[in-house]
Amino acid sequence: MRCACYARYSSDLQRATSIEDQLRVARTYAKQQGWTIDEARIFTDAGISAASMEGRPGLQALLAAAAQRPLPFEVLLVDDSSRIARDIADAIRIMQTLKFFGVRVIYISQHIDSANEAAETLVAVHGVVDSLYLREMAKKVRRGLSGQHARGFATGSITFGYRTVAVPDPSGKLDPNGHPILAGKRVEVNPTEAAVVRQIFEWYAAGSGIERIVSRLNAEGAPGPRGRRWRSGTVRTLLLNEKYRGLLIWGRQSVDRRPGTRQRILRTLPREQWHVQERPELRIIPDDLWERAQARRQDVRRAFDLKPGRNLVRGKNAALHSPHLFSGFLRCGVCGGAVAVVTGGHGSPRYGCITSWRNGRNACSNRLTIRAKIADAHLLAGLRAELLQPQTVQYVTDALAAELNKIIDERPKIRARAEQALKEARRRLANLVAAVEDGSSTPALVEAIRAREGDVRRLEGELSGLADPVERKLAVIPTWVRQQLEDVAGLLSETPERTKAEFRRLGVSFRVSPVQNEGERPFLRAEGTTDLSVLLAGEGLSTTDATPLR
Numbered sequence: 001m002r003c004a005c006y007a008r009y010s011s012d013l014q015r016a017t018s019i020e021d022q023l024r025v026a027r028t029y030a031k032q033q034g035w036t037i038d039e040a041r042i043f044t045d046a047g048i049s050a051a052s053m054e055g056r057p058g059l060q061a062l063l064a065a066a067a068q069r070p071l072p073f074e075v076l077l078v079d080d081s082s083r084i085a086r087d088i089a090d091a092i093r094i095m096q097t098l099k100f101f102g103v104r105v106i107y108i109s110q111h112i113d114s115a116n117e118a119a120e121t122l123v124a125v126h127g128v129v130d131s132l133y134l135r136e137m138a139k140k141v142r143r144g145l146s147g148q149h150a151r152g153f154a155t156g157s158i159t160f161g162y163r164t165v166a167v168p169d170p171s172g173k174l175d176p177n178g179h180p181i182l183a184g185k186r187v188e189v190n191p192t193e194a195a196v197v198r199q200i201f202e203w204y205a206a207g208s209g210i211e212r213i214v215s216r217l218n219a220e221g222a223p224g225p226r227g228r229r230w231r232s233g234t235v236r237t238l239l240l241n242e243k244y245r246g247l248l249i250w251g252r253q254s255v256d257r258r259p260g261t262r263q264r265i266l267r268t269l270p271r272e273q274w275h276v277q278e279r280p281e282l283r284i285i286p287d288d289l290w291e292r293a294q295a296r297r298q299d300v301r302r303a304f305d306l307k308p309g310r311n312l313v314r315g316k317n318a319a320l321h322s323p324h325l326f327s328g329f330l331r332c333g334v335c336g337g338a339v340a341v342v343t344g345g346h347g348s349p350r351y352g353c354i355t356s357w358r359n360g361r362n363a364c365s366n367r368l369t370i371r372a373k374i375a376d377a378h379l380l381a382g383l384r385a386e387l388l389q390p391q392t393v394q395y396v397t398d399a400l401a402a403e404l405n406k407i408i409d410e411r412p413k414i415r416a417r418a419e420q421a422l423k424e425a426r427r428r429l430a431n432l433v434a435a436v437e438d439g440s441s442t443p444a445l446v447e448a449i450r451a452r453e454g455d456v457r458r459l460e461g462e463l464s465g466l467a468d469p470v471e472r473k474l475a476v477i478p479t480w481v482r483q484q485l486e487d488v489a490g491l492l493s494e495t496p497e498r499t500k501a502e503f504r505r506l507g508v509s510f511r512v513s514p515v516q517n518e519g520e521r522p523f524l525r526a527e528g529t530t531d532l533s534v535l536l537a538g539e540g541l542s543t544t545d546a547t548p549l550r
């Protein structure tokens with residue numbers, strides 16, 4: 001197979017990978033397939049936005065080359081579809097056009113191959129993900145979650161101490177497998193687990209340390225959340241969960257974008273702005289016990305001088321070029337400054353608070369460090385678990401289906417435009433041909449005819465693509481979403497540069513705080529947020545997944 005490549009660099013892309021990097025991806029891919037890249041057929045546009053198709057000489061040259069006969073290449077390799085066009089309709093049209101010319105298009109990073117029937121839908125899905133995920137999805141999902149709360153149904157993963165009961169849709173409709181369609185799931189108290197929760201609060205209020213509670217629970221063989229052994233992080237989170245006092249809370253944080261940038265700012269909202277719903281039937285901990293436990297917690301906090309969370313958590317910093325995976329995505333939970341490799345050199349680099357290590361203990365008391373290798377693995381595992389939650393798949397699927405339906409609605413308009421343009425191109429071609437028949441054949445005229453023929457062929461290609469029904473292809477979405485999330489979850493196999501680009505896309509950020517328990521070696525605890533955790537979080541925008549690091 002002879003391959004051509006197209007690469008485009010622009011800082012407006014979420015994945016702003018260099019042209020060299022994109023071409024390296026293509027070369028590696030071609031090599032794996034045993035194909036050759038024709039160096040004369042590498043088309044690039046540098047520093048050009050994909051917002052419009054005009055003014056992109058590389059893309060124009062590519063289309064012109066693909067229109068030639070005999071075909072100069074069989075396959076076009078592109079890093080991902082956003083390189084071709086940011087606009088979904090454009091990306092699909094160009095792929096259809098190339099397909100019509102007989103060129104197979106492969107978007108390597110997205111595993112999309114135009115030889116596959118679902119390719120078009122997948123491009124659309126990716127386009128939707130790129131354009132909407134970051135801006136719109138969080139809002140939509142937040143709305144969706146609020147709606148579910150208002151109806152008293154479960155959102156996100158189930159909290160220890162409760163269970164869900166399926167509530168059939170009042171319409172009595174059945175799904176294709178004959179099961180009743182669900183209106184949602186209702187939460188109720190799980191008496192066995194509730195007794196364990198009460199016991200934990202009692203022990204804590206009576207003065208037991210968290211580690212002591214953990215060992216008692218595990219010694220008694222009481223199963224923890226999701227049947228796992230109890231860990232200190234789990235107990236700590238549990239003691240803070242206001243659901244146990246019968247309050248459902250969501251919308252604790254807002255995600256804003258710094259104007260003119262893609263930098264995300266996570267703000268903790270004042271408590272008056274939270275959505276709080278009283279649900280006395282879900283109360284497991286009576287108010288007096290809750291108060292006693294919280295009072296004890298305040299004492300512990302004061303003893304170790306742990307400052308409560310700051311109001312403003314900055315998104316990411318510029319440490320983009322460090323080879324360490326999470327450098328640039330970690331913040332110190334004590335001083336709010338960056339956490340990056342501070343010690344250990346090449347042999348065994350360790351993450352720590354930069355402020356503390358540069359400016360001393362007085363600047364920041366957080367002196368703990370952790371081996372980068374160990375932290376990276378832990379943090380990735382935490383992210384991975386979040387991404388693969390069924391709720392994530394469901395929300396993304398629904399949002400994508402809605403967007404695709406919008407595109408389908410646009411098709412008659414696009415078709416009418418393409419038909420008009422084709423008519424015009426044929427008319428011009430006929431005029432040119434008439435001129436040649438009249439005897440005025442010049443090289444310029446022949447060139448003009450060739451160009452018009454190219455136009456006609458391209459438009460015919462577009463129209464043939466538009467004739468395909470897209471509707472039935474919607475069925476591929478859930479599988480795709482799942483595969484996509486698994487791909488993101490499988491980040492470890494990627495190079496750090498690409499992985500970090502993906503982190504930026506997902507708005508990954510972690511706060512790393514020291515935890516000191518009585519009679520125990522202090523350790524670092526990381527709490528992370530991503531736009532995805534926002535999507536699937538149990539309690540609206542507020543939940544973070546705590547991944548203890550030792």
Ligand SMILES: [Zn+2]
Pocket residue numbers: 332333334335336337353354355356364365366
């Ligand atoms: Zn610090």
